[in-house]
Amino acid sequence: MxxxxxxxxxxxxxxxxxxxxxxxxxxxxxxxxxxxxxxxxxxxxxxxxxxxxxxxxxxxxxxxxxxxxxxxxxxxxxxxxxxxxxxxxxxxxxxxxxxxxxxxxxxxxxxxxxxxxxxxxxxxxxxxxxxxxxxxxxxxxxxxxxxxxxxxxxxxxxxxxxxxxxxxxxxPENAEAHRIRGVIALHRGGGRSAVRAHRAALRLDPTDVHSRDGLSLALKTRNPLYGWLLRFSLWLDSLPKVARIAVLVAPLVLTRVLRPAEDQLWAQVLIIVVAALALLSWTLEPLMNCVLLLGRDRNLLSRDAKLATYTFAAFLAAAVACAVYGQINGPGQLMAIAFGFGLWAMATGSTHLLEEGPKKLVRFGAVAAVVIGGMAIAAVLAGASGASGATVAVALLFLGAVVSLWVGAFSK
CATH class of the missing domain: 1.25.40.10 (Tetratricopeptide repeat domain)
Known part of the structure; x- marks a missing residue:
């Protein structure tokens, strides 16, 4: 040399x-x-x-x-x-x-x-x-x-x-060790110990994306419901794929099984509980992100998480607006459109947790849903609530939302 x-x-x-x-x-x-x-x-x-x-x-x-x-x-x-x-x-x-x-x-x-x-x-x-x-x-x-x-x-x-x-x-300055301590705490349901550990990791390595995302998650687990949901999600992820699919399909099967007994109080209570848990599983993540966006820790959310949260809020606002207007002024199909927008809010609120392919698919569907939903609203307000065009638009809104929900469920 x-x-x-x-x-x-x-x-x-x-x-x-x-x-x-x-x-x-x-x-x-x-x-x-x-x-x-x-x-x-x-x-x-x-x-x-x-x-x-x-x-x-x-x-x-x-x-x-x-x-x-x-x-x-x-x-x-x-x-x-x-x-x-x-x-x-x-x-x-x-x-x-x-x-x-x-x-x-x-x-x-x-x-x-x-x-x-x-x-x-x-x-x-x-x-x-x-x-x-x-x-x-x-x-x-x-x-x-x-x-x-x-x-x-x-x-x-x-x-x-x-x-x-x-x-x-x-x-003692091992940032990754502090982060892993936070991850262990998250597996146990999160709370203050998870927040403390991730803050220590981020202090030692302010540029680490995993510590930032972990702290964002830990802050949300201060809500006991979110902590419970996180434990359930981690348990679900630990199951084989077939078992995960079975758990996700179970609420639909249960509601069908209980149909003959739906007049009985215990069945009604059980169906309400299952429906509430399903709703929580889809909405708690974006709702907690909304809370973070309104506080001093908004910078912890990634660009993808912020986009998902804004999209969730926009669809939810559209759903509420359609529902209120429909209740006051009467076009029945506006309530159906409101329900469709609500489903799209759930479908888009957690897109930041998906892999790149499914994420792009759901986002593309969301853009299409805005166009189709706008056309359906225009048709209904123009007095064409009985027209086939409005009916088809509402059906497409529902179908797209359901497909996106299942894409999200099986892609996390």
Missing amino acids: NEVVRTATQRGRALLDLGRAKEAEKHIREALAAEPDSAPLLTLLAEALLEQDQHEAAEDTSRSALASDPELVPAYSVRTAALIGLKRFPEALTAVRRGLALAPEAAGLHLQEAGVLVAQELYQDALASVERATALDPANSTAATVRAAVLCQLARYDEADAAVDEALRLD
Whole structure:
């Protein structure tokens, strides 16, 4: 390595350590121009690309590094991280295990393996990987934090709390450990302890999106109903998909089963309770977001959460306006339109919790609902309440809302 390459490499490493990955990339490429097949330099470049979230380029570069030197352990680590970013988890697991075959004493690789296994929801296997990392490096606060996160996923909350205590004993400034403590508290229903832990995490790392979202969630759990709903949601998420679908369909089945006994008081009470719980499950999230928007913690809500809340409020306002006008002035179909807008409020209020594909689908449907609902209102007010056009518009409003509700239910 000549002096020019050495200097460029040193500057690249220093800038990378300072978090200035773009500048680091420039110096590393200068070094690579002189030594294009250098596996360590290619690995360093892959790190710089990874820091810029260029996962595809980082994966390609790390693969080139391994082609030059198949036994370069850091290249396996970088490639694993890039594959995780690309959500190619089976390949990531293969890469990290190849690295471990060369360096079984590397605690960091065992932690990476645990991360890949967590992404695949193989929590028991992930715990075994963390235990190996801890045995190799008992003073590693990160290992204790990952162990706490895995134990939380396994619903072993007391052990998870103990692991957080250990992580914070090793490093009291470990923001992730504070956040995991908040997550554990959320799994137990939230409340003040969840708020306190997430505030501590956000104080230590003000830019962390997960801590911000966690604090937003924790603040909402100060409402006991929301805390109960959160516990129910987490329990539901832990079930197999078939069981989740069965639970979601159960209220509809129950109302049908109770139809013959609907004149009896106990059946009426049960139906009301089921309907109220279903309504709460769809509306409590956006309602609590409305409360946050009106308070000093509005900045905790993400852009998607704010958009979902504003959309919910707009549909709800339209529903109330249609219902009030319909009651006063009498066009019967306005009440049906009000009910349709109410369903759309429920469908859109939690879109920020959906994956990108379903989220876009529901949002597109909401735009269509505004147009169709406006046409239906115009037709009704113009005296065409009996016209087929108004009837079709109301039917489409209902159908779109029901479909969006089910898309949301099965996509969270």
